[in-house]
Amino acid sequence: MEDRLLRAFVAVADHGNYGAAARALAVTQPALTKQIQALESRVGGTLLRRGRHGAVPTALGRALLPDARDAVERLDAFTLRAHRLTAGGTERLAVGFGLSTIEIAPRTVAEFRRRRPGVRVALDDLSSAVQLDRLRRGELDAGFVRLPVDQDVSVLELGDDGLMLAIPEGVDPCPGVETLIRELGLIYLTRSGNPGFVALTDNYLEAVGLRPRILQRAGDIQTVLALVTAGIGAALVSARAGTIRPGLRLLPVGHPAARWRIALAWVQRDPSPTLVAFIESARDIAGNNLQL
Structure with missing residues (x-):
């Protein structure tokens, strides 16, 4: 199966019309239509149905779209990894970081x-979960994550x-953390973008019996902190x-439920000299004397 046909299918499904998908793929709309027709001929059924409001996947299209999207993502990951390896693995690094490492990652x-x-x-x-997945797929060289892994x-x-x-600075801290949480209410991060951190926050609140x-x-986090600064309420944040x-x-x-460890993670059994140098930079920034 040609990857350009799968990319055409995914693009039209994502954009909802042929015109926008053609612009995103830098092809003409007639060429894109032919690619979709070729793919439909290969699979033996109609994948997209055109209407007044654009193009929507058929039942067959909805069933095959996750597989098409996965195939495109895997090919992109392969291409990225191949480019890194053919460049000697020494000219670029892809690094992830999360909420708990928003300060140490840029310094490293x-x-x-x-x-x-x-x-x-x-x-x-x-x-952290997305970083670990991408590390295993070769899309990241290293990631700043929460432990355990x-x-x-x-x-x-x-x-x-x-x-x-x-x-907020003007609020009296004397009543204590749990009382302030009850009195002020919380500004919360969305779970979709911060699943691990929200789970940690939920675990703490459950452990102390707070709702x-x-x-x-x-x-x-920047929006959360800005809302706290504006006096909207309180927020549980990474220290x-x-x-x-x-x-x-x-x-x-x-x-105890409010504490965890952070680490730099990688999956290469024999790290490249560039990755080793990055690990050493992280060790020095953290003041850590651990050995590889």
Whole structure:
């Protein structure tokens, strides 16, 4: 099966019409139509139905779309990995980071670039679960993740993190964390973009028997902290992430369910010299004396 045919199918399904899909693929609309027709001929059925409101997958199209999307993603991952390997594995790194490592990851990249100025580093904000998946698929070289991880993943532990309660500067902290959570209510991260962190927050609240009012949900930590600074309410945040914005007060959450470890993770059994140099940069930034 030609990948351009699968890409055409996925593009039309995603964009909902042939015109937008053709522009995204940089082909003419008649050429795109022929590609869809060729794919339908290969599979022996109609995949897309055109109407006044664009193009929508048929029942057959809906059934095959996940497989087509998976095939395209796998081919893209193969191409990316092949480019890295044919470049000697020494000219670029793909690195992930998450909420708990929003402070240490950029510092590590800056230190690494100082040591290896010729290497290009792509830094993507991803949940720990997504990072681990992409590490195993070869789409990331390294990732800053929360522990624990499975045994097929190598790690360099970087330290602790935990929940802190962020409150506006003018709020009296004396009542204590749990009382303030009850009184102020919480601004919460959305689960879709931060599943691991939200699960940790939920576990802590359940452990202490709290069911607070959820005042608002936001997709990123910067928005959460901005809402706290504006006086909307309180928020449970990563201790490391909470330091990125002034204008609020951070109160430590003294409960075992509110603590975890963070690490740099990779899956290469024989790391390239470039990856080894990146790991060493992370170790130095964290002040960690662990050996590879």
